[in-house]
Amino acid sequence: MRIVVCIKQVPATDDAKIDPVTKRIVREGMKAVLNPFDLYAVEEGVRLKEEFGGTVVAVTMGPPSAEKALRECLSLGCDEAYLLSDRAYGGSDTWATSYALAKGIAKIGDADLVICGKQAVDGDTAQVGPGIAAHLDWQQCTYVSKVLSFDCNELVAERMNEAGSDRVALTLPAVLTVVKDINQPRVPSLRSVLASLEAEIPVWKPADIGADVDKIGLNPSPTRVVKTAPPPPRSGETLHISGDAAQAAAALAAKLTQLGFTEGK
Amino acid sequence: MILTNEIPKEAYRNIWILAEMNGEAISPVTHELLGAARGLAEARGADVVAVVLGSGFESTVEDLAAYGADSVIYADDKRLAAYNDELEANLLTRLIKAYRPEVFLGAATARGRALIPRLAVKTVSGLTADCTELTIDAETGELHQTRPAFGGNLMATIKTPNHRPQMATVRPRVMKALDPDYTRSLQSIVREEILPEETENIKRILETVREHQGAVNLGDAQIIVSGGRAMKGPEGFKMLQALADKLGAAVGASRPCIDAGWMPYAHQIGQTGQTVQTKLYIACGISGQIQHLVGMQGCDTIIAIDKNPNTPLMQMADVAVCGDVFEIVPELTKLL
Numbered sequence: 051m052r053i054v055v056c057i058k059q060v061p062a063t064d065d066a067k068i069d070p071v072t073k074r075i076v077r078e079g080m081k082a083v084l085n086p087f088d089l090y091a092v093e094e095g096v097r098l099k100e101e102f103g104g105t106v107v108a109v110t111m112g113p114p115s116a117e118k119a120l121r122e123c124l125s126l127g128c129d130e131a132y133l134l135s136d137r138a139y140g141g142s143d144t145w146a147t148s149y150a151l152a153k154g155i156a157k158i159g160d161a162d163l164v165i166c167g168k169q170a171v172d173g174d175t176a177q178v179g180p181g182i183a184a185h186l187d188w189q190q191c192t193y194v195s196k197v198l199s200f201d202c203n204e205l206v207a208e209r210m211n212e213a214g215s216d217r218v219a220l221t222l223p224a225v226l227t228v229v230k231d232i233n234q235p236r237v238p239s240l241r242s243v244l245a246s247l248e249a250e251i252p253v254w255k256p257a258d259i260g261a262d263v264d265k266i267g268l269n270p271s272p273t274r275v276v277k278t279a280p281p282p283p284r285s286g287e288t289l290h291i292s293g294d295a296a297q298a299a300a301a302l303a304a305k306l307t308q309l310g311f312t313e314g315k
Numbered sequence: 316m317i318l319t320n321e322i323p324k325e326a327y328r329n330i331w332i333l334a335e336m337n338g339e340a341i342s343p344v345t346h347e348l349l350g351a352a353r354g355l356a357e358a359r360g361a362d363v364v365a366v367v368l369g370s371g372f373e374s375t376v377e378d379l380a381a382y383g384a385d386s387v388i389y390a391d392d393k394r395l396a397a398y399n400d401e402l403e404a405n406l407l408t409r410l411i412k413a414y415r416p417e418v419f420l421g422a423a424t425a426r427g428r429a430l431i432p433r434l435a436v437k438t439v440s441g442l443t444a445d446c447t448e449l450t451i452d453a454e455t456g457e458l459h460q461t462r463p464a465f466g467g468n469l470m471a472t473i474k475t476p477n478h479r480p481q482m483a484t485v486r487p488r489v490m491k492a493l494d495p496d497y498t499r500s501l502q503s504i505v506r507e508e509i510l511p512e513e514t515e516n517i518k519r520i521l522e523t524v525r526e527h528q529g530a531v532n533l534g535d536a537q538i539i540v541s542g543g544r545a546m547k548g549p550e551g552f553k554m555l556q557a558l559a560d561k562l563g564a565a566v567g568a569s570r571p572c573i574d575a576g577w578m579p580y581a582h583q584i585g586q587t588g589q590t591v592q593t594k595l596y597i598a599c600g601i602s603g604q605i606q607h608l609v610g611m612q613g614c615d616t617i618i619a620i621d622k623n624p625n626t627p628l629m630q631m632a633d634v635a636v637c638g639d640v641f642e643i644v645p646e647l648t649k650l651l
Contacts, residue, residue, distance in 0.1 A: 061465070086587050145436060171586055171609075172465055175444040177432035180400070184436035189518045190400050192429035206521065210581075211425035212534060213337065214526040216397060219519040227429075230587050231580040272441030272478040278471045281463065281613070284631065290624075292637040299646030302618070302636055309616060311538065311562060311595055312651055 051104030053095040057088040059119040060172040084119040087167025093235040096127035105129040124246035125238035136255040141268025148181025153259040164225040183225035327479040330356045331416035339371035346492035349383035370396035381495035386503045397520040404433040405513035423484035441475030442482040538595040541567035545600025561651040585610035603628025
């Protein structure tokens with residue numbers, strides 16, 4: 051069995067501050083971390099390997115510094131890691147990113163399963179997982195909360211939706227995106243962290259994976275960001291209510307009525 | 316331009332929406348998509364086409380006219396009863412190639428966020444997720460799609476200059492449905508069938524579990540009453556549920572409450588839970604770790620109730636109530 055986990059390095063939100071004027075998070079100077087949802091993808095890949103045998107390979111597309119996120123995957127139990135990094139990849143949208151990752155997965159070869167996190171917390175699109183499945187023409191299952199069975203040919207998974215859940219059978223190879231309640235990620239041991247720092251992580255340029263340079267990067271990407279702006283600031287003033295519980299509740303109830311939230315009940 | 320599918324942009328017209336299904340019924344978010352599509356179609360002098368894939372809804376498609384559809388293209392088939400990504404993407408790819416819509420809108424639901432990215436790759440189209448604003452250039456038909464990124468910290472406007480259709484998903488409750496006009500009728504209704512090759516290499520749906528009424532659907536809620544660590548345990552959330560019932564609200568929770576097992580994961584709001592944009596968010600005993608704030612700062616009105624007036628959430632809130640949640644919430648529930 052070979053499982054490929056696709057990950058992304060994203061800005062950390064841990065050390066963010068709130069701007070006192072706009073009341074929004076200040077993003078300047080944030081450090082980079084492994085996308086939180088990808089921890090569950092890595093853990094699931096490693097658990098499946100531990101149960102059924104095989105190898106887990108981590109892959110990402112990003113700047114050279116994204117190597118750090120791949121080392122974290124190695125420390126968490128992945129066996130190999132590859133970095134797609136080159137200027138030519140820069141500016142790729144989700145179409146082009148999923149194309150490049152699909153090419154990387156094909157280059158790794160013999161994958162039975164690809165696992166991604168539900169979405170990355172910076173872009174929040176959730177598009178790359180299904181995009182990889184479409185480029186490879188493999189079956190996909192998103193919002194997976196449980197892998198119920200797994201053999202060479204078929205995987206049965208439970209996936210979540212707004213109304214409940216489904217149990218679905220996928221013919222392998224296939225692509226999963228996983229949600230947080232699928233598992234509890236492990237904490238790496240010091241030994242595995244040290245070993246991950248020694249590991250060799252090959253860097254693949256477009257030619258290394260046979261990617262068509264007319265399908266990657268900014269220009270070929272179908273979508274184009276034409277403007278970014280801070281969201282409208284939250285209306286400045288905070289209304290403070292205090293006093294004893296009865297007074298505070300009465301003031302709050304009056305405010306809710308004024309805002310129209312107590313109508314129609 | 317190597318990526319384009321070699322058909323000139325001008326050959327694409329009309330605004331399509333993909334109807335969202337709730338079992339055999341057409342879900343209300345469909346009406347919101349129609350409302351958004353109507354404005355775009357009028358700017359372009361084009362038609363709004365509703366595409367409906369499902370099972371057992373056939374008798375209700377004409378109702379879509381009242382909400383703004385000019386035409387309906389549909390497939391009513393038992394194999395479409397449960398959502399199957401591959402089957403729906405195969406069928407829609409054929410319809411898009413045949414009819415060439417200029418714009419394709421879908422709901423940013425579990426189904427839409429899985430299906431439409433697959434479809435966008437197959438049809439070589441640009442896709443923008445979770446749009447909060449859509450406008451169209453009346454001359455060129457270029458769609459300006461505005462969406463939040465970085466947990467709502469940045470609004471990005473995105474265009475698809477060279478590829479058609481221009482695809483976008485929209486979260487439920489973001490766009491406005493039109494008041495239904497039952498004097499409108501459809502210009503055409505086209506029934507499509509699944510082709511045999513479209514059922515090749517598709518997953519099997521073994522079972523569909525629909526949770527009983529009252530299951531959490533934070534994405535659909537207009538009001539959320541949410542609790543944090545200070546709720547102390549599951550009992551605290553029962554108290555919040557009573558308040559939520561009075562307001563017609565859903566109950567949310569911050570991550571520590573989920574990790575402690577007080578509430579199921581489906582209730583989690585924040586970076587590793589759900590991002591919500593409700594009209595009203597009442598945060599009870601939530602200090603406001605950054606991971607929580609990114610999940611709810613897009614809400615219209617934020618009310619915080621906490622003993623400590625200096626928490627990030629109390630400072631961000633529109634209304635900050637300083638006091639004990641265990642005293643204030645029951646009082647408030649009584650008053651409503």
